[in-house]
Amino acid sequence: MRILVVAPLASTHFTPLIPLCWAFRAGGHEVLVAAPPDLVPTARSAGLSTIVIGDAARLLDTIGENVTPDMYPAEAFGDRTSHWGRQVWELSTLHQVSYAVEHVEEYLAFADEWKPDIVLYDQLTLIGRIAGVVLGAVSVSHRWGVDPTAGPYEERVRRDLAAVCRRFKLDELPAPDVIVDPCPPSLQVEDAPPGQPMRYVPFNGTGTLPDWARRRAAGRRICICLGGSLLDVTGPAPLRRVIEAARAVPDAEVVLAITPANRRLVDDLPDDLRVVESLPLQLFLPTCDLVVGSGGSGTGLTATSMGIPQLVVPQWFDQFDYGRRLAAAGAGLNLPGRDQQSDPAVIREAAETLLGDSSFSTAVQKLRTEIESAPSPIEVAARLTSMVR
Incomplete structure (x- = not known):
């Protein structure tokens, strides 16, 4: 046919x-x-x-x-x-x-x-x-x-x-x-x-599995991924706030997944970030403990299919519904308000809550089972x- x-x-x-x-x-x-x-x-x-x-x-x-x-x-x-x-x-x-x-x-x-x-x-x-x-x-x-x-x-x-x-x-x-x-x-x-x-079968492009992604970090590994197109419209401000918040989480390795085009928008990134450009999420997310994203379904469902809790900072379109529904399922936290997103301390506190409460992992495993069935x-x-x- x-x-x-x-x-x-x-x-x-x-x-x-x-x-x-x-x-x-x-x-x-x-x-x-x-x-x-x-x-x-x-x-x-x-x-x-x-x-x-x-x-x-x-x-x-x-x-x-x-x-x-x-x-x-x-x-x-x-x-x-x-x-x-x-x-x-x-x-x-x-x-x-x-x-x-x-x-x-x-x-x-x-x-x-x-x-x-x-x-x-x-x-x-x-x-x-x-x-x-x-x-x-x-x-x-x-x-x-x-x-x-x-x-x-x-x-x-x-x-x-x-x-x-x-x-x-x-x-x-x-x-x-x-x-x-x-x-x-x-x-x-x-x-x-x-x-x-x-x-749902994750496909975020093709790439080469790096050595560091073959094992978990000594502490907690947080992935930041705001998608491949969002920053072209919003500018770098949402990303800068999330990076500041994630770096303040104790004992955390922060991985920033970003496109080469968006990388040019933030040319003064801290040296302690692990920056990966156009590396498919499915190659390294299994070693992560938390994903911080904007609520795009590509990043979000990839993380969910791997059983990883998420912190959502939605910016536009369906991202607000994704964050709302994820929080309702108990599999993550949603920060939809401008006042919440403007304060890196609020974002950091939410990240620490997700990393410290096992109920979020339990809830996301239920969603993972839905996907796999x-x-x-x-x-x-x-x-x-x-x-x-």
């Missing part, structure tokens, strides 16, 4: 799809990724073939052009029921909608020529939702993790794409045939539509191919 993957507009939403793509390939199926040019390297790094369609996504550039670092943490994202929360989630649709309007016909023209049996796409990839139904293929949406797009986001994209849908003789923006959900149920937001569970990508791929008429 042929599986067409419509790539999302951000690499952090692409990597969660890759284990399922591998599963399709392992089952003998043909997988092709239709991607804007700036997403091609992510697909190639995972051994997937591509076709380039459309202009560069430039998602982060678009966000950065319309915000300033002092807007973060953007706490309104944490409450979709409030007036401001509803507005910021509606505004977050603009780039996704405009890209879909501009390029949907290019994607459909190629897809009609290639004739896929399954169209696979990220939950935010609106072109994929249209293409699957128009082509008569099995339409498969894949969540990146915690998914708070029900409500204001979904309502806005349906309204803004109504005219495009009518052009293709669709009454409205179609729902997928299947939603694949790699997020354990105890972490998923309450109003997320039910999905097909799938075991879900169907594997191989099993899910087989179920999806069985749906093809």
